[in-house]
Amino acid sequence: MNLTELTDLVCREIGDDKALRIMPAVMEYSTGLVRARTAADQDTTTAAALRQAAQDTEAEAQARLRAAEAERLAIAAEDEARLTPKDRATRKVARMILAATPDGHTPDPKAIDLKAVMDALAVSQTTASDYRTEAAALLAGGYRPTA
Incomplete structure (x- = not known):
């Protein structure tokens, strides 16, 4: 439910005068929800970035390992060829x-x-x-x- 729907519902249920008195609390509640959703989205984004960084680091480590192995094999071949x-x-x-x-x-x-x-x-x-x-x-x- 968005803020407009919530406002309409409150006005219908309790009347316009009472709704005007509680609207600051409704707005505060709504703002809190938006902040909570924003924080959750940021946490999700941060977690995804950390996962990607870990995958990148692992891929780089594997590439370094493959390069080191290729270098070792090349040196062995050079030894053999004198x-x-x-x-x-x-x-x-x-x-x-x-x-x-x-x-x-x-x-x-x-x-x-x-x-x-x-x-x-x-x-x-x-x-x-x-x-x-x-x-x-x-x-x-x-x-x-x-x-």
Whole structure:
């Protein structure tokens, strides 16, 4: 029942004069209901946001776990192939580029900045640039780590 219907009902049942005297109480009651509904809606919205945040956090954790496992497998394959440290670094940068590339898109070496390469490999900017260039060539040649 909305406020207009409630007002009409009160006026019919007890008369206009008495209704005018109790209308402030009716308005207060109605305002309280609106506030309670608003608070309940906010609680529902907050709960939904918290659930979504928890799901997002779980999805991110699973993605990090999959990435770590893929990295572990790639390192094991590199060990088996007896790659040089330079080749390993180039492949690591290639994997970084692939990780930064959205699904279905062509890998773009510019997807990672040189600072990220420098930090990941503890190398100078020039060496990082060389590794990124070599990784781009490796990716253009079809390199994709196997899972």
